[in-house]
Amino acid sequence: MTEDTPTASMIARAGVRDEGTRKELAGIADTVAKSKKAIVITGAGISCNAGIPDFRSQDGLYNMVKARYPSAGMAGKDLFDSILFTDPLSTQVFYTFMAELRQCINGAKATATHKFIKKMSDRGRLVRCYTQNIDGLESLEGLEVCDVDHNKNQVLQLHGDIHQLKCNLCHKVEVYTEEYTQTLQSGRAPPCSSCFEKHQLREVAGLRTGRIGALRPNIVLYGEEHPTADAIRKMTAADLRRKPDLLLILGTSLKVTGIRSLVKNISKVVHAKGGKVVYINKTQLPVSIWAGTIDYWVEGCCDEWVDYMKEAKPSLWEPKQLQLPKMKVTKPKKISNKENEDPILPTSPSKRKTQCSDKVTKPKKAVKGKSHLPADVFSDTTMDLKPDTKIFPNSVV
Numbered sequence: 001m002t003e004d005t006p007t008a009s010m011i012a013r014a015g016v017r018d019e020g021t022r023k024e025l026a027g028i029a030d031t032v033a034k035s036k037k038a039i040v041i042t043g044a045g046i047s048c049n050a051g052i053p054d055f056r057s058q059d060g061l062y063n064m065v066k067a068r069y070p071s072a073g074m075a076g077k078d079l080f081d082s083i084l085f086t087d088p089l090s091t092q093v094f095y096t097f098m099a100e101l102r103q104c105i106n107g108a109k110a111t112a113t114h115k116f117i118k119k120m121s122d123r124g125r126l127v128r129c130y131t132q133n134i135d136g137l138e139s140l141e142g143l144e145v146c147d148v149d150h151n152k153n154q155v156l157q158l159h160g161d162i163h164q165l166k167c168n169l170c171h172k173v174e175v176y177t178e179e180y181t182q183t184l185q186s187g188r189a190p191p192c193s194s195c196f197e198k199h200q201l202r203e204v205a206g207l208r209t210g211r212i213g214a215l216r217p218n219i220v221l222y223g224e225e226h227p228t229a230d231a232i233r234k235m236t237a238a239d240l241r242r243k244p245d246l247l248l249i250l251g252t253s254l255k256v257t258g259i260r261s262l263v264k265n266i267s268k269v270v271h272a273k274g275g276k277v278v279y280i281n282k283t284q285l286p287v288s289i290w291a292g293t294i295d296y297w298v299e300g301c302c303d304e305w306v307d308y309m310k311e312a313k314p315s316l317w318e319p320k321q322l323q324l325p326k327m328k329v330t331k332p333k334k335i336s337n338k339e340n341e342d343p344i345l346p347t348s349p350s351k352r353k354t355q356c357s358d359k360v361t362k363p364k365k366a367v368k369g370k371s372h373l374p375a376d377v378f379s380d381t382t383m384d385l386k387p388d389t390k391i392f393p394n395s396v397v
């Protein structure tokens, strides 16, 4: 999109059978495939096919939890707002809901989009994936996931991790146990074991004992100060110094202020490098906000776009070609083998090759995956998205 493009042209809904759209999709696929340093930002849209039940639906998780607390007058969105801690009953609902939601997530599977991000990482093309999701499904694919740690983590969870518990007093992070799960399901917060230990030591020493903190799901709620904002800023700055050449935004409507700033900052660096910002989501963004920041919008489900990419650029799914180390192989010299002297034999080329082969794995033959899309979608030799999937090339202004 450019500043002088009329808004209406962006909404020129070209059908996917349209040649122009086909070319635009192919162009975006080329951009993604050529990228060597990509930053990915993800939201709830990448997990919608993971098998996590929609907790907002009529017979969803939230209504089930609400039935246990009939006098609680909370709306679904209140479950993610820190104001809930001002009311004991809301707090109980929160603990129960989060424990049950985590149980649902435990039965979920990584999606095609999670697998795509892993492939980017495997091929050394991923600078970092910033996710707003708290489900941690990336770890199912073997990606290193954390809320914030150090530079080696491939996925940074901006809003925390539902699989962790954190003390509201000493901030120690603990992993779930079966006992903790049951306590939370009953609407209570387990006491922090670290605080409890200190409490006991002081008691034995005859000192004044302090408070014992409570363990709560380690997620960031609306209205809360972000506990790791500084660490995230440092990590982002380090990522930008690597000069990323692609920003891929997947399955998020970018409504949170923090994520908007992140996208704007990253896009400046990507554009300065000559790269592109590609947005894949079902819903459109306001042009007034995103003009000049986002270059392409592909309207549709992230997994469908990933399936398209798999057909269009199968090489992205192949193992990274390993470079053999540069070795100088010299012809063995003839060495005199004097009597009573230990023979000194040079390492033969074949031996050296064997030594190196410990580190070099032969790339496996790529297996072309079966498309998850209906058969008619890829019925011809050219690729296409689902009929209702559209693209807005150079979209937003």
Ligand SMILES: [Zn+2]
Pocket: 167, 168, 169, 170, 171, 172, 192, 193, 194, 195, 196, 212, 213, 214
């Ligand atoms: Zn504690």
